[in-house]
Amino acid sequence: MNPLTVLRAGDYPCMPWKNGGGSTQEITRDGGAGLDGFGWRLSIADIAASGGFSRFAGYQRVITVLQGQGMQLMVDGAPSRVLRPFDAFAFNGDSDVACQLLGGPIRDFNLIYAPSRYRARLQWFEHATPQRLFSAAAHVLVFSAADALKVSQGEQAPQLLGLYDCAQMRPSGGLVELTLEGHCCVVELSPR
Structure with a gap:
């Protein structure tokens, strides 16, 4: 059995969003080859204003609000339920996604993975x-x-x-x- 490895929040690298609209702290990834250089990735993002999400073709996404009042997503033109803290929501990375913040900025937790892999x-x-x-x-x-x-x-x-x-x-x-x-x-x- 391999030992447990602890990754500290203060050490997470900061990376720009694919669409240039902000930045993400990358927690960890598998490092494998893929359309975006990974098979799976965990990250934290700060969303300061309502707007569009980056597309990740060939990936599935699961997002959870960590801080703030919440948000509602429009996924391919259909509204999600209102997403409050710690209510995970899954959607296809190929989808056209935009968020409407509810009462100000939020911080979220993201899993992005290639379901084919x-x-x-x-x-x-x-x-x-x-x-x-x-x-x-x-x-x-x-x-x-x-x-x-x-x-x-x-x-x-x-x-x-x-x-x-x-x-x-x-x-x-x-x-x-x-x-x-x-x-x-x-x-x-x-x-x-």
Whole structure:
């Protein structure tokens, strides 16, 4: 079993949006080849004003508001439900997407992945007491939405994650056992 790696929010590189309308902090990616240089990517973006989203042809997107009052998306001309904090929403990266902010700027969390290459699962958890989770995914990521999140893998000592830190595991076969205590998102990715 490979060890848990902690990625700190203060170390995330900042990258411009494809459409030039802002910037994104990239948390991590698979680094594989693809239309945009990755098979999957996790990131955080700040949206200061309503407007259009970049297209990612061949990718699926899952977005979650982290801070702010929320937003509503127009996806290929159809309105989404109102997206409030920690309500994940999935849409096709090929779609024509624009957002209408509800009461000011927001910060969001994004998973973008190539469904032709990866299966993905994204779930939000909020527990004050330790909870166990088991996964057989090739990549397991735990993104902290808390000032203090405890994460441990198997019998290893717990790691403390701060706000927007991320723990990354690459199990080398079989199940990975995680113990989580706090508010977080668990992302599981496996190659097809």
